[in-house]
Amino acid sequence: MQIKIKDIAIEQNDPFKYDCLERKSEIENISSITTNICAPLVMAIDSPWGTGKTTFIKMWRAYLESQQVTTIYFNAWESDYAEDPLVALVSELDIWVKSLNNTELSAGIWKQAKSLLPGIAKSTAVATAKIATFGALDIEKEYEKIASDLVGGTVDDLVDSFNIQSSAISRFKDIVEQTISELGEEQKNLIIFVDELDRCRPTYAIELLERIKHLFNIERLIFVLSTDVEQLSHSICAVYGNDFNARKYLQRFIDIDYSLKKPATKNYIVSLFHSLSINEYFKARKEGHYEQEHLIDCCDIFSTRFDLSLRGINLLLTRVRLVLSSIPSNNYLYEPLLISLLLLREHNIELYNRYCNEPKTADEVIAYFTKGLSSEVVCTFSFSLIAGYLIAPNLDHSNNSRFEELVAPYKKILADDDNKNSDLAYAADKVLLISGASNGMRRNVNLKTTIERVELLHRIQIE
Structure with missing residues (x-):
């Protein structure tokens, strides 16, 4: 398992062959x-x-x-x-x-x-070290002694020494x-x-x-x-x-x-998926192609939301690689929820703890993730994945009251004719679909297992 990111190869005859940052x-x-x-x-x-x-x-x-x-x-x-x-x-x-x-x-x-x-x-x-430890009474003698040590003579020799230098x-x-x-x-x-x-x-x-x-x-x-x-x-x-x-x-x-101009990060994230062999992990999964695309897009969104440096992205994906290595290829991954909780724990531990104990705070987490993102990003399918997976653990067959409260704003958007065919309506529809609120879907998201994976990872110190 590769967890140490290698330096980008730079070929003398083709310096930009691996220029994933478009420099x-x-x-x-x-x-x-x-x-x-x-x-x-x-x-x-x-x-x-x-x-x-x-x-x-x-x-x-x-x-x-x-x-x-x-x-x-x-x-x-x-x-x-x-x-x-x-x-x-x-x-x-x-x-x-x-x-x-x-x-x-x-x-x-x-x-x-x-x-x-x-x-x-x-x-x-x-x-310098000696002068810093002078006693006040003998300062003139000390200066002359040190000067003598340096130039091999008296203080008068300093002028000659300076001219020589x-x-x-x-x-x-x-x-x-x-x-x-x-x-x-x-x-x-x-x-x-x-x-x-x-x-x-x-x-x-x-x-x-x-x-x-x-x-x-x-x-x-x-x-x-x-x-x-x-x-x-x-x-x-x-x-x-x-x-x-x-x-x-x-x-x-x-x-x-x-x-230096701030680079577009998605290409860099894709390159790390290859250098860390994350792409190989997804090849062994039934829905691996789609899961990998979802994870890349979510990482890209969060790198923007939290203004991650390239080194910060390196650390994030190293952690992702470690946690993936503990998940068998035939187990559910819940990748949008996994990456969401990884970042939430890192940047807002108080909100993370509240969500883990009470997933009904999903709307607060979604609002927190929305800060600083453009409306174009918030209306993407990838952000809808994040929102939908955060809401999904609230789906309870015996009592759906809190779940219905969480999805109500999205249903309201769809019900408004002014939003018809808009990006906002598209995003709301996807949130409802992913969370399990539409088309009779019932998405059983194992929040407990996902939290355990995140907590295990945070007990491992990565430099």
């Missing part, structure tokens, strides 16, 4: 900017956590590579254990330089650039600029993708931004930062204080802020 046109349009604009430039690809930024960046990079555009990929989070991000970033540049197979370059000026790193890289971490930085930038010229005239800019910046520890993220600004503000060099700007702002405030204007601070580093 192709977006990537092609943004590529025309980055390949032709005058650098230096820092662009932020801004999107909340779990919305597919890394996949977007990797797909974009593969597209550029297919167009013979050289790029570098740097995952900031994977190196945030380092004391100074400069070393980690230069190591990625070093890999690119070696790939050029230019011995004169790699053994010449580029080797010199690497030799300059000790004079540039961060050397104040120990000093400035010269090293200037020479380093010159060498990087000369190295980029190896691209040739056919490629205007070298693009460096910096991924997962928002996941880094706050001080590391800030230091990386500072390094990019002061050391890599170089012609023909573009940085693309993949980040959640809001989360990055919180990280900055964690260092400088809650009253600090982090957004304005970030403007010092970011020239262009591009927000």
